[in-house]
Amino acid sequence: MLSILSGNQVAKLDKAYIQSENISSWELMERAALSFVRDFFKRFQNSKKKIFVFVGPGNNGGDGLAIARLIADRGYKVSVITFSEKEKCSKDYVINFEKLPENTGVILEKDFNYELAEDGIVIDALFGVGINRPLEGVFLKAVKRLNELHANKIAVDIPSGLPADELVEGEAFLAELTVSFQFPKFSLLFPEHAKYIGELLVASIGIPEDFLMKFERRRFFMQESDMLPRHKKFHAFSHKGDFGRILLIGGRRGKAGAIILSARAALRTGSGLVHVWADDSAVIPLHNNCIEAMYLDGEKLVSMDDFDALGIGPGLGQVDVSELEGILKSFRKPLVLDADALNLLSENPQLWANLPENSILTPHLKEFERISGKAKNQMERLEKARSLASDNKVYLVLKGAFTCVSAPDGTQYFNSTGNKHMATAGSGDVLTGMLTAMLGQGYSPLDACLCAVFHHGLAGQVASKTKGRGTIASDIIESIPQTFLDLGID
Numbered sequence: 001m002l003s004i005l006s007g008n009q010v011a012k013l014d015k016a017y018i019q020s021e022n023i024s025s026w027e028l029m030e031r032a033a034l035s036f037v038r039d040f041f042k043r044f045q046n047s048k049k050k051i052f053v054f055v056g057p058g059n060n061g062g063d064g065l066a067i068a069r070l071i072a073d074r075g076y077k078v079s080v081i082t083f084s085e086k087e088k089c090s091k092d093y094v095i096n097f098e099k100l101p102e103n104t105g106v107i108l109e110k111d112f113n114y115e116l117a118e119d120g121i122v123i124d125a126l127f128g129v130g131i132n133r134p135l136e137g138v139f140l141k142a143v144k145r146l147n148e149l150h151a152n153k154i155a156v157d158i159p160s161g162l163p164a165d166e167l168v169e170g171e172a173f174l175a176e177l178t179v180s181f182q183f184p185k186f187s188l189l190f191p192e193h194a195k196y197i198g199e200l201l202v203a204s205i206g207i208p209e210d211f212l213m214k215f216e217r218r219r220f221f222m223q224e225s226d227m228l229p230r231h232k233k234f235h236a237f238s239h240k241g242d243f244g245r246i247l248l249i250g251g252r253r254g255k256a257g258a259i260i261l262s263a264r265a266a267l268r269t270g271s272g273l274v275h276v277w278a279d280d281s282a283v284i285p286l287h288n289n290c291i292e293a294m295y296l297d298g299e300k301l302v303s304m305d306d307f308d309a310l311g312i313g314p315g316l317g318q319v320d321v322s323e324l325e326g327i328l329k330s331f332r333k334p335l336v337l338d339a340d341a342l343n344l345l346s347e348n349p350q351l352w353a354n355l356p357e358n359s360i361l362t363p364h365l366k367e368f369e370r371i372s373g374k375a376k377n378q379m380e381r382l383e384k385a386r387s388l389a390s391d392n393k394v395y396l397v398l399k400g401a402f403t404c405v406s407a408p409d410g411t412q413y414f415n416s417t418g419n420k421h422m423a424t425a426g427s428g429d430v431l432t433g434m435l436t437a438m439l440g441q442g443y444s445p446l447d448a449c450l451c452a453v454f455h456h457g458l459a460g461q462v463a464s465k466t467k468g469r470g471t472i473a474s475d476i477i478e479s480i481p482q483t484f485l486d487l488g489i490d
């Protein structure tokens with residue numbers, strides 16, 4: 001799992017690693033630049049476009065100069081635009097400045113009147129995590145001009161103007177691609193910053209994750225390599241009971257679709273036995289659309305203890321609060337609460353006391369606001385999510401791009417899979433089914449959250465490869481098996 005350290009910690013990490021490996025800070029910068037250009041060459045192979053690298057006075061500018069050299073060495077036409085005399089720049093900036101090949105044009109701009117080609121490629125290495133105030137003066141002028149330009153735009157580490165851990169104030173570079181080093185800086189995960197970041201890539205600079213254990217780590221970015229050890233293994237003699245017997249509750253008063261999506265997703269996630277407790281209006285749709293699931297009505301339900309896991313909420317509608325209270329009191333294992341169950345919880349806070357410890361709540365932004373009140377921005381929202389999870393000893397899955405799982409111990413895990421095409425009706429119901437399936441298979445609540453959220457996003461990516469903007473929740477369900485195959489999970 002990649003740790004997400006704060007901007008202030010980055011310089012300390014850098015220093016500690018350089019000392020422990022006995023390498024120079026320039027060598028670490030070179031690794032960053034090499035990692036950046038690997039992605040660059042893939043994307044702009046054989047491009048004849050002119051490349052403009054904008055460099056600031058610090059180490060982000062140093063990265064930019066190293067990148068300019070590596071790109072020029074490959075025969076690309078590169079110009080460097082700087083705003084500061086060498087004497088005022090960082091040590092590694094100066095070393096890289098002196099290493100620039102002769103054919104690189106260097107323009108020292110005091111008042112930014114430089115003419116820019118519309119069809120070029122702009123690399124923004126003005127400021128990285130060392131930014132300590134909003135852009136002003138010549139830097140502001142340059143960024144404003146660059147933002148009007150119809151060129152390809154790539155940010156080094158972080159779009160200049162964005163602070164590493166807080167919300168932007170004023171202007172920032174509008175990138176189509178941001179290549180962040182080692183881990184995504186926290187502010188790259190805020191929806192408020194989406195327009196500045198474009199596509200996000202994380203480029204390794206070779207610091208092993210173990211090394212980061214010396215630092216206080218409260219936030220993580222999920223990676224594919226984290227998944228395999230968290231998945232349960234089943235053996236040759238496994239029977240359907242081992243794969244879990246789950247109950248999904250919802251699909252009331254004509255809202256069968258939601259719970260059917262959850263049931264189908266649970267089956268595609270490997271659930272052994274899926275029961276759906278809905279009202280009569282769901283019987284025919286369920287039998288027509290998910291013959292593998294078993295229909296139950298309340299009267300046939302003898303004991304909740306028969307089930308390994310329970311997911312409640314999709315299409316539940318406005319049921320009486322006593323019904324939910326009764327369910328919570330009779331099922332004492334962690335359960336999954338979504339959609340209308342969360343709305344009931346927000347209207348009836350006394351229900352919190354009946355929630356089994358380590359239960360999983362999966363609100364989208366609106367549902368979260370109903371539970372925890374309005375938040376000014378994502379930073380505040382994430383803090384509320386952290387407190388809610390630790391105060392109530394639950395896992396809180398705040399859905400959206402970079403879905404955040406807040407654990408009862410205060411740790412937060414950000415998802416790295418998924419895409420915009422998952423913003424479609426019912427995709428949350430799919431996640432509820434996947435989560436309940438994994439709990440039923442005996443995953444710990446944390447592993448269920450991390451694996452379900454990761455695979456759900458991957459399934460969205462697989463589906464959108466062929467369906468694009470036409471992706472619907474059923475496509476995500478049908479893509480779940482491929483995600484297990486791709487990750488080698490048997």
Ligand SMILES: NC(=O)C1=CN([C@@H]2O[C@H](COP(=O)(O)OP(=O)(O)OC[C@H]3O[C@@H](n4cnc5c(N)ncnc54)[C@H](O)[C@@H]3O)[C@@H](O)[C@H]2O)[C@@H](O)CC1
Binds near residue numbers: 029090127157181
């Ligand atoms: N692990 C690491 O720590 C590594 C860091 N590297 C790079 O180093 C960067 C951080 O470098 P620095 O700490 O030198 O910081 P920056 O290069 O982000 O900028 C710091 C400089 O800009 C000035 N400054 C800050 N805000 C300003 C503003 N609004 N207007 C004008 N001047 C302003 C500061 O006084 C300082 O001189 C990272 O973002 C990354 O690109 C890479 O070289 C790889 C290794």
Ligand SMILES: Nc1ncnc2c1ncn2[C@@H]1O[C@H](COP(=O)(O)OP(=O)(O)O)[C@@H](O)[C@H]1O
Binds near residue numbers: 402
């Ligand atoms: N832009 C996006 N990028 C990544 N994932 C997204 C995006 N938009 C939505 N999703 C995912 O799709 C799901 C939507 O859930 P939700 O809003 O509850 O949908 P519904 O209520 O229609 O079922 C969540 O898991 C969310 O993380």
Ligand SMILES: [K+]
Binds near residue numbers: 124128156157159160
């Ligand atoms: K930058």
